[in-house]
Amino acid sequence: MIKTKCNSSAKLNFKVRDITKISLLSAIAFLLMVFAEFPLPLFPSFLKFGLSDLPALIGGFAMGPVTGIIIEFIKNLLxxxxxxxxxxxxxxANFIVGIGFVVPAAVVYSVNKTKKGAVIGMAVGTVTMTLLASLANYYVLIPLYAKVYSMDAILNMMSQANKAIVDLKTYIVYAVIPFNILKAVVVSIITLLIYKKVSPILHM
Known part of the structure; x- marks a missing residue:
């Protein structure tokens, strides 16, 4: 009986610790999304560059891909x-693109928990994220934006940022693809620099 109580207490403490870590990473991701996102030259202003996927990627590496999904969801819900x-x-859009990057990276890293595994995982995540962002923007997100605003207004905003953008196809080629590759590369580099320093805290 005592052993059973000890095991139950240990499991409860483990869950509480995990919930606390996920909550903290989600809060950091939310704050980064609110206060540290900004437009870049040559990209439409609604494409905001930021590091809000960083806590989700770190959480995914430390606690698995499902944790990364949860952090992305909570961040966007808030x-x-x-x-x-x-x-x-x-x-x-942020949720779809975020999990497109975090989940593949975390899955690969869970199989090979080395620096090489992390690099390969983030490379796979970058490709998946860029492909998913391209398809989602073309078939889902921009048509939804057009319902909120209008397609003419959106295309005008795109062309003002970059004269090479004249339709949805050129938007994907000149904005979505390079923007997401740049974002993923920057997040990946920062993750490589800080993950080993913060992972002991997340594994406590």
Whole structure:
């Protein structure tokens, strides 16, 4: 009986610790999304560059891909309630693209928990994220934005940022693909620099 109580207590403590870690990483991701995102030259202003996927990637490496999904979901749910300016379309985009990067990277790293495994995982995540972002923008996200605004207004905003963008196909080629590759590369480099320093805290 005593042993059973000890095991139950240990499991409960483990769950509480995990919930605490996920909550902290989600809060950091939310704050990064709110206060540290900004547009870049040559990209439409609604494509905001930031590091809010960084806590999700670190959480995914430390606790598995499901944790990365949870952090991405909580981050976007909080942003939707407190800061959303696009009726949730921007949050849907951020969530789809975020898990497209975090989940493949975390899955590969879970199989090979080395620096090489992390690099391969993030490379796979970068490709998956860019492909998913391209398909989602072309078939889902921009059509949804067009319902909130109008397709003419969106294309005008795109062409003002980059004259080479004249339709959805050129938007994918000149904006979505390079933007997501750049974002993934920057997040990957920072992860490589800090993960080993923060992972002992996440494994406590």
């Amino acid at each position: 942003h939707f309630f407190f800061k959303s300016e696009t009726g949730g379309v921007g949050n849907l």
